[in-house]
Amino acid sequence: MPKRTLEEMDHQSAQVSTPDLAHSKKKRKAKTAKEATEQENTVDSVEETKAERKERKRLKRMKKLGETETEGKPHNGIEAINPIAHQEELEASDQITDAKAAKKADKAKSNALKKAEKMNKDPNASNGEGLSAAILPVHNESASNGTALYTENAELSAMPQAEIDKFLADNFISIKDPLSKTNLRPILKFSYLPSDNAAQLTPFKSFKAPTPIQAAAWPYLSAGRDLIGVAETGSGKTMAFAVPCARHILSLPGGKNKGPRAVIISPTRELAMQSYEQVMLLAKVSGLQAVCVYGGVPKDEQRRALRTADIVVATPGRLNDLINEGCADLSKAKYVVLDEADRMLDKGFEEEIRKIINTTSTERQTLMFTATWPESVRALASTFMKTPLRITIGDNPTGDLRANARIVQKVEVVDPRNKEYRLMQLLKQYQSGAQKDDRILVFALYKKEATRVEGFIRSKGFRVAGIHGDLSQEQRTRSLEAFKQGGTPILVATDVAARGLDIPAVKLVINCTFPLTVEDYVHRIGRTGRAGKEGLAITLFTEHDKAQSGALINVLKAANQPVPDELLKFGTTVKKKEHSAYGAFYKDTGSEDKVAQKIKFD
Numbered sequence: 001m002p003k004r005t006l007e008e009m010d011h012q013s014a015q016v017s018t019p020d021l022a023h024s025k026k027k028r029k030a031k032t033a034k035e036a037t038e039q040e041n042t043v044d045s046v047e048e049t050k051a052e053r054k055e056r057k058r059l060k061r062m063k064k065l066g067e068t069e070t071e072g073k074p075h076n077g078i079e080a081i082n083p084i085a086h087q088e089e090l091e092a093s094d095q096i097t098d099a100k101a102a103k104k105a106d107k108a109k110s111n112a113l114k115k116a117e118k119m120n121k122d123p124n125a126s127n128g129e130g131l132s133a134a135i136l137p138v139h140n141e142s143a144s145n146g147t148a149l150y151t152e153n154a155e156l157s158a159m160p161q162a163e164i165d166k167f168l169a170d171n172f173i174s175i176k177d178p179l180s181k182t183n184l185r186p187i188l189k190f191s192y193l194p195s196d197n198a199a200q201l202t203p204f205k206s207f208k209a210p211t212p213i214q215a216a217a218w219p220y221l222s223a224g225r226d227l228i229g230v231a232e233t234g235s236g237k238t239m240a241f242a243v244p245c246a247r248h249i250l251s252l253p254g255g256k257n258k259g260p261r262a263v264i265i266s267p268t269r270e271l272a273m274q275s276y277e278q279v280m281l282l283a284k285v286s287g288l289q290a291v292c293v294y295g296g297v298p299k300d301e302q303r304r305a306l307r308t309a310d311i312v313v314a315t316p317g318r319l320n321d322l323i324n325e326g327c328a329d330l331s332k333a334k335y336v337v338l339d340e341a342d343r344m345l346d347k348g349f350e351e352e353i354r355k356i357i358n359t360t361s362t363e364r365q366t367l368m369f370t371a372t373w374p375e376s377v378r379a380l381a382s383t384f385m386k387t388p389l390r391i392t393i394g395d396n397p398t399g400d401l402r403a404n405a406r407i408v409q410k411v412e413v414v415d416p417r418n419k420e421y422r423l424m425q426l427l428k429q430y431q432s433g434a435q436k437d438d439r440i441l442v443f444a445l446y447k448k449e450a451t452r453v454e455g456f457i458r459s460k461g462f463r464v465a466g467i468h469g470d471l472s473q474e475q476r477t478r479s480l481e482a483f484k485q486g487g488t489p490i491l492v493a494t495d496v497a498a499r500g501l502d503i504p505a506v507k508l509v510i511n512c513t514f515p516l517t518v519e520d521y522v523h524r525i526g527r528t529g530r531a532g533k534e535g536l537a538i539t540l541f542t543e544h545d546k547a548q549s550g551a552l553i554n555v556l557k558a559a560n561q562p563v564p565d566e567l568l569k570f571g572t573t574v575k576k577k578e579h580s581a582y583g584a585f586y587k588d589t590g591s592e593d594k595v596a597q598k599i600k601f602d
């Protein structure tokens with residue numbers, strides 16, 4: 001093997017997967033659909049504009065949907081709603097032209113609400129007459145697993161379709177639904193969130209509006225759908241899955257603080273801790289409890305917390321340890337999230353994920369979120385999900401590999417022997433004068449390399465810390481904190497820090513050594529340019545990385561970044577993934593019984 005030996009990496013051997021033990025796909029209970037007797041809106045086809053025509057079709061669609069969804073079984077969600085109420089409310093508000101009309105509308109609204117109340121008390125009433133005549137401007141979607149029903153906010157329903165279309169088009173939002181059933185409008189404002197989420201807006205006080213992935217995913221997640229969300233790094237995916245999580249738990253019977261109802265799985269300890277902090281912001285408001293379960297720290301506190309925690313945020317290894325010990329009972333967990341899903345489904349984690357998911361409820365809602373969604377994991381993902389819809393944000397509805405377009409990507413082809421010299425030049429350039437406290441993240445591929453590079457940078461007088469698998473959890477946490485707080489503006493990391501970490505204002509990412517896959521490259525550079533900000537990534541590319549040149553060129557081109565001639569010389573062919581477990585060198589097993597690994601040097 002050339003310079004890079006797997007032994008030298010943060011590699012944990014990839015596990016062989018066993019045959020599919022995924023949950024049995026229970027068919028959703030067929031809904032009894034009653035033929036709707038509709039009366040089409042009579043529209044003057046000459047005067048009708050395109051937007052109006054669309055809106056009319058939408059209303060017609062929703063009318064059909066509502067009549068089907070509200071018939072048959074009563075829903076048992078806390079979001080007990082009545083479409084008639086919303087329709088009448090809306091119709092009433094449409095009619096407000098003067099004070100008299102406003103008064104009339106108020107009366108209609110109150111009548112509608114009274115009617116709704118009555119029908120919610122007596123669910124059978126929803127089968128009664130009146131419904132068939134109701135036109136439904138609001139989207140109603142009943143959850144597949146007995147959780148709350150989603151009702152679209154009336155103001156959102158009243159918005160012209162043209163505005164919705166513009167939002168979807170401007171943000172390149174593509175929604176692929178195998179059920180071709182619903183067309184839920186994106187939640188364009190925080191105030192459009194379902195009512196029981198409204199109280200949780202505190203974390204959003206500093207944000208103007210939901211990000212595209214949040215806006216598009218929230219309605220479907222609130223409606224109980226399985227979902228794959230693919231959106232660029234730093235685009236707010238954590239809140240996209242965390243916000244509906246609390247609502248989901250609150251809608252379940254059985255009360256709070258009785259053990260896990262939701263599980264969020266992350267590939268690294270640091271990412272798990274970060275997601276836990278975000279989840280806590282929402283959980284606290286609702287009186288829910290959460291626990292972060294990860295390796296490298298004692299288990300006792302985690303064991304204790306698992307007894308009452310409603311939400312478990314975990315790395316797979318430690319969670320499996322606790323499941324095996326009988327200390328983590330996930331049988332009532334109905335909301336399961338794989339964050340960094342492609343990583344979680346890759347060979348290094350697949351088996352552990354399978355074990356965890358098999359202990360969760362078969363009625364679960366399964367979510368997968370990521371910035372990269374390679375073909376290699378798509379089929380496997382579907383074995384865990386029930387007819388998931390896929391939401392892709394970005395100019396690539398097929399989910400091709402894309403880097404965040406706000407990041408300026410520079411690739412320098414260098415002689416491997418000159419890498420450290422060039423690294424030093426870059427650090428001097430980007431940490432001089434007023435920039436001396438700017439945060440710079442330097443990526444190495446190997447743990448030993450990271451240690452060496454960190455020492456080299458320190459020897460030149462820079463303030464630097466390191467984060468990789470050879471360090472204790474305490475050291476890892478300390479390094480990350482020092483970097484976040486600004487005490488050490490340079491952090492040298494292996495790919496343990498490539499995914500998900502949301503560190504404020506990282507000005508520059510330097511890839512000292514190229515990662516094993518271009519997906520990891522996209523995640524690494526995604527540590528800069530987050531939440532709408534600009535970013536810069538400089539990659540030192542050598543002949544040892546030439547197998548990746550084709551894929552890298554594609555990523556650069558897709559983001560309109562310059563492709564250096566020296567890189568083109570290595571070839572534009574995209575080679576099949578060389579390593580079956582990309583990123584496996586940073587796998588967090590969560591196990592405390594670390595087996596010593598033999599390190600080989602060429």
Ligand SMILES: Nc1ncnc2c1ncn2[C@@H]1O[C@H](COP(=O)(O)OP(=O)(O)OP(=O)(O)O)[C@@H](O)[C@H]1O
Binds near residue numbers: 209234235236237530
């Ligand atoms: N609606 C919003 N408006 C502005 N900023 C937001 C919004 N929602 C979340 N953020 C912020 O955006 C940043 C990135 O969010 P997050 O870490 O969830 O990104 P991500 O899409 O999960 O990234 P990655 O793919 O790297 O994991 C965070 O600092 C978060 O607080």
